[in-house]
Amino acid sequence: MKNIGNYSIHELKIPNIVDSHGVYLIDESGKQYMDLESGIWCTALGHKNKQINDVIKNQIESVMHTGFCYSNRILEKAADTILSLTSFKNGEVTFLSSGSEAIELLRQITTHISKKKITLALHDAYLGSYRSVIDRDTDWHIFDWQYCESCPKNKKCSTECYKFTNLPNNISEFIFEPGSASGFVRFPPKSMVQNLANIVRKNKGKIIANEVTTGIGRTGKWFGFQHYGITPDMIAIGKGIGNGYPVSVAVLSPGSVKEVRKAKPFSYLQSHQNDPLGAAIANEVIRQIQSNNIIEHAEKNGRLFLSQLESLVDGEIVLEVRGKGLMFAVELVSKKVGDDIYNDLIEQGFIVCNRKALFRIDPPLVTTEKEFNKFVNTFKSIINAKKRTLDR
Secondary structure (H helix, E strand, O other), X not given: OOOOOOOOOOOOOOOOEEEEEEOEEEEOOOOEEEEOOHHHHOOOOOEOOHHHHHHHHHHHHHOOOOOOOOOOOXXXXXXXXXXXXXXXXXXXXXXXXXXXXXXXXXXXXXXXXXXXXXXXXXXXXXXXXXXXXXXXXXXXXXXXXXXXXXXXXXXXXXXXXXXXXXXXXXXXXXXXXXXXXXXXXXXXXXXXXXXXXXXXXXXXXXXXXXXXXXXXXXXXXXXXXXXXXXXXXXXXXXXXXXXXXXXXXEEEOHHHHHHHHHOXXXXXXXXOOOOHHHHHHHHHHHHHHHHOOHHXXXXXXXXXXXXXXXXXXXXXXXXXXXXXXXXXXXXEOOHHHHHHHHHHHHHOOEEOEEOOOEEEEOOOOOOXXXXXXXXXXXXXXXXXXXXXXXXX
């Protein structure tokens, strides 16, 4: 892999995966790994999903890429399927290639129609890899909510709090990430989010739900914003909607579509915008989730898996467990201990996301109770072994 650029913060541990099925990966030696990271939180329906692969083959044999002046009917079919999951009947869908791009397009649209400059985001929100959302020195208002969680009034958050009265009036959009929080799986208070959304709307700003990680069943609902009792104006969807294929979706409400039409001409050009292959895959992913009751499965198993992980909290190695649906974080006592346990998990055939002194666990939505039990039992035995070494 010496000629492959790798600019992620993660170390390559398994250089040659040669096969996969469901929650499992197989390397060149035949060793099997349980992928509890779903790739990069993408393979919601498991690796090498036969029905999705069949759809890919069929679409490729027809047309996989289109130009600016010709299209394919699968786009319209997939758009209708996606809009049916929202309250956006007669809305609009644009198919793109990454979650970062979906956020970028929606942010450009809101700035275009609102004529405002300021983007509102929570302090720990991850909004993509584009420089336009990484550099937040100007034209941003960052809402720091780290103390709101422990505030005695957080269940009935008052707009008289200085954090709300200090909000600027010229906010173009509030980009709300409902739970991922830069990979640390934190869920802001519901009343706080509702207050922010109401204030932004009152000042003619828009609400963008960043559902790139939390959407398509990950939190036990179709979308993470549904836990908060708000309706966004726009939705960015990615990761799970492609089951590993690079497709994302930018969704506009009917009202937002009308505003775009009224404003001066807006353009956004990208080589793979509205490609039929990505649309066909997204349509099939949603079909499978609906026909197999995957949302209910994720919600039910999420509660069970969370309780299993919580049983590992001991105050010595495991300090805290957080989660919603099939999205979990396990806080560990130190980076050194976390790295040691992570390496032991890899050695025993389990893949999680190692983030300093925290494990991020986002298993495929189709993970069974038996499979997760196997992981938890191994995790527990590794923790106990680590305790014995620390006691020496």
